[in-house]
Amino acid sequence: MSDTAATPSLFRRILRWTFRIVLVLVVLIAGVVLFFLRDALYNRYIYLPRMAQAMEELKTTHRDVTLDDAWTEYRCTLHTHSKFSHDSEMEWEDILAAAKKSKVQALMMSDHCVNTQASFAWQWRGLHDGVLFVPGFEMNYGYLVWGLPEDLTLDCKWQANQLAVKIDENDGTLFYAHSEEDRLWDSPYYGGMEIYNIHTDFKDESLADMLPNMMLAANTYGAQAYRLLFDRQTEILKHWDELNQTRHITGFAASDAHQNIGLRIKYTFDGMLEIGDTSPKPGKKFALNPVTRLLARLAFGKLEPGTTLYRLDADPYERSLNFVNTHVLAKELTQDAILGALHEGRAFIAFNMIADAEGFVFFAEDGPTQATMGESIPFSPTMKLRADAPFPCRYTVVRDGEVVYQGDGPELRYEPTGPGQYRLEAEVMLMDEWTPWIYTNPILITPKVELAQR
Numbered sequence: 001m002s003d004t005a006a007t008p009s010l011f012r013r014i015l016r017w018t019f020r021i022v023l024v025l026v027v028l029i030a031g032v033v034l035f036f037l038r039d040a041l042y043n044r045y046i047y048l049p050r051m052a053q054a055m056e057e058l059k060t061t062h063r064d065v066t067l068d069d070a071w072t073e074y075r076c077t078l079h080t081h082s083k084f085s086h087d088s089e090m091e092w093e094d095i096l097a098a099a100k101k102s103k104v105q106a107l108m109m110s111d112h113c114v115n116t117q118a119s120f121a122w123q124w125r126g127l128h129d130g131v132l133f134v135p136g137f138e139m140n141y142g143y144l145v146w147g148l149p150e151d152l153t154l155d156c157k158w159q160a161n162q163l164a165v166k167i168d169e170n171d172g173t174l175f176y177a178h179s180e181e182d183r184l185w186d187s188p189y190y191g192g193m194e195i196y197n198i199h200t201d202f203k204d205e206s207l208a209d210m211l212p213n214m215m216l217a218a219n220t221y222g223a224q225a226y227r228l229l230f231d232r233q234t235e236i237l238k239h240w241d242e243l244n245q246t247r248h249i250t251g252f253a254a255s256d257a258h259q260n261i262g263l264r265i266k267y268t269f270d271g272m273l274e275i276g277d278t279s280p281k282p283g284k285k286f287a288l289n290p291v292t293r294l295l296a297r298l299a300f301g302k303l304e305p306g307t308t309l310y311r312l313d314a315d316p317y318e319r320s321l322n323f324v325n326t327h328v329l330a331k332e333l334t335q336d337a338i339l340g341a342l343h344e345g346r347a348f349i350a351f352n353m354i355a356d357a358e359g360f361v362f363f364a365e366d367g368p369t370q371a372t373m374g375e376s377i378p379f380s381p382t383m384k385l386r387a388d389a390p391f392p393c394r395y396t397v398v399r400d401g402e403v404v405y406q407g408d409g410p411e412l413r414y415e416p417t418g419p420g421q422y423r424l425e426a427e428v429m430l431m432d433e434w435t436p437w438i439y440t441n442p443i444l445i446t447p448k449v450e451l452a453q454r
Helices: 011-034 038-059 093-099 160-169 198-202 209-226 234-241 290-300 318-325 335-344
Strands: 073-081 107-108 118-119 126-129 131-134 134-137 141-146 153-155 173-176 193-198 250-257 262-267 272-276 284-287 307-313 324-331 349-350 360-368 369-372 376-378 384-399 402-414 420-430 435-440 443-446
Touching: 038 209, 038 420, 073 193, 073 318, 093 131, 093 262, 093 318, 107 141, 131 335, 141 160, 153 160, 160 173, 160 284, 173 335, 193 198, 193 234, 198 250, 209 262, 209 307, 209 318, 234 290, 250 318, 250 324, 250 349, 272 349, 290 307, 324 335, 360 376, 369 376, 384 435
Parallel strands: 073 107, 073 250, 107 131, 173 193, 193 250, 376 443
Antiparallel strands: 073 324, 118 153, 126 131, 134 141, 141 173, 262 272, 262 307, 272 284, 324 349, 349 435, 360 369, 360 384, 384 402, 384 420, 420 435, 420 443
């Protein structure tokens, strides 16, 4: 009997080499996938968990604010969309639920026109379960419009001046959205501009970079993944400071909430898979063969016609509402009071997803005289700027667009050196970096008025 092993058959040799080739291909493909996902994997398993821990640790440093500005603070969200916009499906009841989860007390709606029409009778108005709804629209020319009567309808086809005059004649509020774009900056009709907008911030991000982060982290570290897109809007802030040298322009934050970024897979009534984002627009349909149908059933279970098999929301409404807010100082939670405060500039913006800014105060005082954001006060050598925040922070005082002071501590006491527009920025320490947290509207310190000698 021969000790030599039998030579494998041709079939076995082909099978063995096929297996080796497939294994090499799998390893190569896995390597390529891991290479392209390396940043997203690092964020998901290292960076974002660290950020989440840092946010939790920051919460433990909360302190009670001791200063008082004599106003009531209302957390508001400006620039929000509903089912009346072509790019959102949000029902009013769902918007209300998201607002309550996010501690938002007033929602300034900004729907797109429908067939060029903007009717102020369509949207929710007034208080609903303690949340104030202010009807409004985002129109051509970057117009954000609020405060118009219920029986008024505007037309997106109107020219810029015609539309602005109509808004002004009806005592409406006109602010500018998307301040990174060209606007009619010399127009006398607008009174405010976005100094931060989530969508604006997203524009300089690569979808190829952001999508893997959202896919891997949306369910576990969604809030932290949202923070990956943040960039300080330096040019917009600079432009805002320049505009405020010649007139008052209120700065506010925009959530630009839609809940339309994500992935949705539907099984249609005609037996196809429809894959698209989470906006109202239809996705792309794919026919199923016996193999892909089996794979779909294994992945999603029973295929019921007309059902959504999978949905991932990268921008759930409550996350957008909590990311950044405009805190308004007013006497009551009514449309007139909130819009009046915004006109005056009695407001600051805060990235509450990092740390809840409720209770923050900033004002100028000179003896018994006090002026808060959006107000004016005559200069005096004895006056002071004062601020108090619920978390330890670094304060930066900006006068007429120039930094004049920077220091950290629980409270700010700064002595102005002369008249000017004074606004304040506050940053919190997050992951060993000073991170933008609060931007205030300016306090105008005017030249001292000398009494005429008798």
